[in-house]
Amino acid sequence: MxxxxxxxxxxxxxxxxxxxxxxxxxxxxxxxxxxxxxxxxxxxxxxxxxxxxxxxxxxxxxxxxxxxxxxxxxxxxxxxxxxxxxxxxxxxxxxxxxxxxxxxxxxxxxxxxxxxxxxxxxxxxxxxxxxxxxxxxxxxxxxxxxxxxxxxxxxxxxxxxxxxxxxxxxxxxxxxxxxxxxxxxxxxxxxxxxxxxxxxxxxxxxxxxxxxxxxxxxxxxxxxxxxxxxxxxxFIGESNLMKGIVKNIISENYVLIEFPSLGEIICYRDKPVKEGDSVLVTLRPEKIRITHTKPTLSEDSFTNVIHGIVDETIYMGYQTKYFVKTDNGFILRVYKQHVSYLLDEKIIQWKDEVFLYWNPDDSFIVEVEED
The missing domain is CATH 3.40.50.300 (P-loop containing nucleotide triphosphate hydrolases)
Structure with missing residues (x-):
């Protein structure tokens, strides 16, 4: 047909x-x-x-x-x-x-x-x-x-x-x-x-x-x-929405944004912005990695690292949803997929101190309000 x-x-x-x-x-x-x-x-x-x-x-x-x-x-x-x-x-x-x-x-x-x-x-x-x-x-x-x-x-x-x-x-x-x-x-x-x-x-x-x-x-x-x-x-899936101010244009592809609740974060420059613009950034929960120890990162990796405390956990079998309160009180949603089961792995639990990190390419500017 x-x-x-x-x-x-x-x-x-x-x-x-x-x-x-x-x-x-x-x-x-x-x-x-x-x-x-x-x-x-x-x-x-x-x-x-x-x-x-x-x-x-x-x-x-x-x-x-x-x-x-x-x-x-x-x-x-x-x-x-x-x-x-x-x-x-x-x-x-x-x-x-x-x-x-x-x-x-x-x-x-x-x-x-x-x-x-x-x-x-x-x-x-x-x-x-x-x-x-x-x-x-x-x-x-x-x-x-x-x-x-x-x-x-x-x-x-x-x-x-x-x-x-x-x-x-x-x-x-x-x-x-x-x-x-x-x-x-x-x-x-x-x-x-x-x-x-x-x-x-x-x-x-x-x-x-x-x-x-x-x-x-x-x-x-x-x-x-x-x-x-x-x-x-x-509407499409779930996302963390964060509002901040463009502090510095790092390069053609990346900007440094200051978020009152998160600190300074490097984001992908997918929309034209200039210093001083107020922006809304989206970050998918599954793009964020969560660990007990602070990751060792090279200076050119452009990876963002945030410290926080696990405020709530929801175990769903194939994944666990973590709600992490950052040092400034912002709640970030983090989804950890269970791709393997390790008996000796230390499970991240409620009230644990954790570090969150992600690649700037996964942080997208979805709205710009010029200064």
Whole structure:
């Protein structure tokens, strides 16, 4: 099934006086797995409904393969939507739910049989073909919804938080299945979610939305490692946000920033700044190393070292979360991954004196307020 490219050009949407979407511009490539990510009320579902044809635009355009579709009714667009609620026909079995749209097209019974059997095999439901929806688990119901949506051979599949009603383990399993399914059918997937872990685990590109605008677009790696602003830094994963003053421009790539609660820290100069600027810096907890003893560092390593006391610990099996109070009272979150188990290792515990250190390349300036 070949997919289509989707272009969103200057789309604006109002609900009475409420400005839902503000000049949205997006390029979604054919056959890619694309995610719209953001908190509830940011406009991502409204944008999805506009692509599907369930909502009109107040201005702007939506194009499939370069051709406008804003005047085409939903049932004539080569687009299908998967909803959170499954929307299966309770009186029809799995086979007939998938075959329903094919019967409306008046395909022959042989064509219907071949298509449905192929789809049942694709979503691994061959043994459940005669069951009613009430006899299926949540994950199985969602797979029936996927098969039914793919029966029409759409160019674009829209997925509106399709796994949010499932438990955590099942969500992860279905996400993997979705990713594998996308690889097999090859059409364009546009996935809407408020869960950052879902978006960054399966997507080729992600658009982060907030208050009706796209605040950052990029690959999952780019968005996680280089957040564009404080909102993205805190919404995508977890982060330490620290406010300070630029004290010195060390080089083209590094600056010395003085933080009232941390002291002087060297940070990566990813935004244009000058001495005296007030800046907000983000630092991911997993980028920080924690030890009982002060590390020995060479002068050219540009590694930051902070002393503190462990204020709280949360053991999670695969990692431990430490909340460390620095000498000036600032709480830094530090995540230590448990990649190996050493019987003779001295475990860092509550109230222990510790040293934290990290590379300046992991400290990003996300906001600048000029002096």
């Amino acid at each position: 070949p997919g289509s490219s989707v272009t969103i050009s200057g789309v604006e949407k109002f609900y009475d006086d409420f400005h839902v979407l503000k000049n949205i511009n997006l390029e979604i490539k054919e056959n890619e797995f694309f995610s719209l990510l953001g908190p509830s009320g940011c406009g991502k579902t409204t944008l999805l409904r506009i692509i599907a044809g369930f909502e009109d635009v107040d201005s702007g355009d939506v194009l499939l393969d370069g051709k406008s579709i804003v005047d085409i009714p939903p049932n004539l667009r080569p687009v299908n939507t998967i909803f959170q609620s499954y929307a299966l026909f309770p009186h029809l079995n799995v086979y007939e739910n998938i075959a329903f749209s094919l019967r409306l097209k008046k395909l022959s019974e042989n064509e219907i049989k071949q298509r449905v059997e192929w789809l049942l095999n694709l979503v691994r439901l061959e043994e459940h073909a005669k069951k009613k929806p009430s006899q299926l688990s949540g994950g199985q119901k969602q797979r029936v919804s996927l098969a039914r949506a793919l029966a029409n051979e759409p160019k674009v599949l829209l997925l509106d938080e399709p796994v949010s009603a499932l438990d955590a383990k099942l969500r992860q399993e279905l996400l993997i299945e979705l990713d594998n399914l996308h690889d097999k059918v090859g059409i364009t997937f546009i996935y809407v979610t408020h869960d950052q872990s879902e978006a960054i685990s399966v997507s080729d590109h992600v658009a982060v939305m907030n208050n009706g605008v796209i605040v950052q677009y990029g690959t999952p790696y780019e968005i996680y490692e280089s957040p564009a602003d404080p909102f993205v830094a805190m």
